[in-house]
Amino acid sequence: IVNVITTCIKVLFHTILFYLFLAFAPILLDIEPNSFNITLPETFDGPLTANNKLSEADHLFVNEIVGPESLAVWKGDVYTGVSDGRIIRIRKDRYKTVAQFGNPEKCANPWEMGKCGRPLGKVKRILTSKRPIADLRPKFLDDLVINEEENAIYFTDASKRWDLENVFYTVGEHDESGRVIRFDLKTRNSTVIMKSLGFPNGIELNDDKTALLVCEFNNRRIMKHFIDGDRRGQTDIFSFNLPGEPDK
Incomplete structure (x- = not known):
């Protein structure tokens, strides 16, 4: 009798595992992995010098x-x-x-x-994910910054494919479908100002509010996009080859 009960339990357990696999298996998702190379900094000195500051925190x-x-x-x-x-x-x-x-x-x-x-x-709801921006509905709104001088909000849409609950697939397939969007508080219009970004999450204005700094988690770099001045609309790599994935 004990053997029969044990066998039944095993059958039930493996049956449950099988159905869980069918329900959540990655092979059932539309995964599109991209190849990429990771290069670490040549030296770890200056700001990258090893320290124990985090381990000493409470x-x-x-x-x-x-x-x-x-x-x-x-x-x-x-x-x-x-x-x-x-x-x-x-x-x-x-x-x-x-x-x-x-x-x-x-x-x-x-x-x-x-x-x-x-x-x-x-904040007060100013737009909805049901409304497309440049033919794509926002999928993974992550961070925002407000530029009061131009009455605009800049925010990141981390991926056009994956939402927060599937964030690991954004990283796992090295997704580069992220965007930065400008929302005009006066006209209520949205404009894509950066695209094809690798999981853009944190976004911030520089001190003189002439450019945005955007973290690209998947590409381990920070991008600088000019929003004012002679270089308005241009993008530079602000920092790259970071020892880890930047977030904010």
């Missing part, structure tokens, strides 16, 4: 919050969004939930971020 709230990424400091407190849709306020060695997006019961796990989102900031 790890706060272990197993309590998951996925904090974008941070804002206000009156000495730190605010951040986490993967279950909450915005929390950190004050000294304690934290408190100050806002909740979505139903926390339906997005308690990191792989359910699509249900509640991971707040990286809060």
Whole structure:
């Protein structure tokens, strides 16, 4: 009897695995891997000199919050969004939930971020992913920066193929379909100003607001795109051959 029960359990277990494979196997996805080469810096000196600064930092709230990424400091407190849709306020060695997006019961796990989102900031909705931009619907909106002087918002669309829940395929196939989009707050028009980027995520204005700095995660470099002046519309490589993938 024990052997029969054991056999039944094994059959059930492998049956479940089989159906899980059919449901989630990568071979069923439209993966288009691209070949690429990785080159490390010739020397690790100057800013790249090895150090222990990160290992000496204190790890706060272990197993309590998951996925904090974008941070804002206000009156000495730190605010951040986490993967279950909450915005929390950190004050000294304690934290408190100050806002909740979505139903926390339906997005308690990191792989359910699509249900509640991971707040990286809060703004009024100005466009929807259902509306195409240059014939493509936004798929993976990642980061934004506001240029108040020209009343415009610049944001990254990390991939035309994969969304946040499938971010590992964006990296795994070395996807280079990302874009940077300019949204005019006055006319409400959107314009693609950079394309064919390898997982563009972080974006920031330079000090004089004449150019954008855009992280290309897959290509391990930072691009500089001019938005004002004589070189407006031109793009340079600001930093390349980084020892790791840049993010923000």
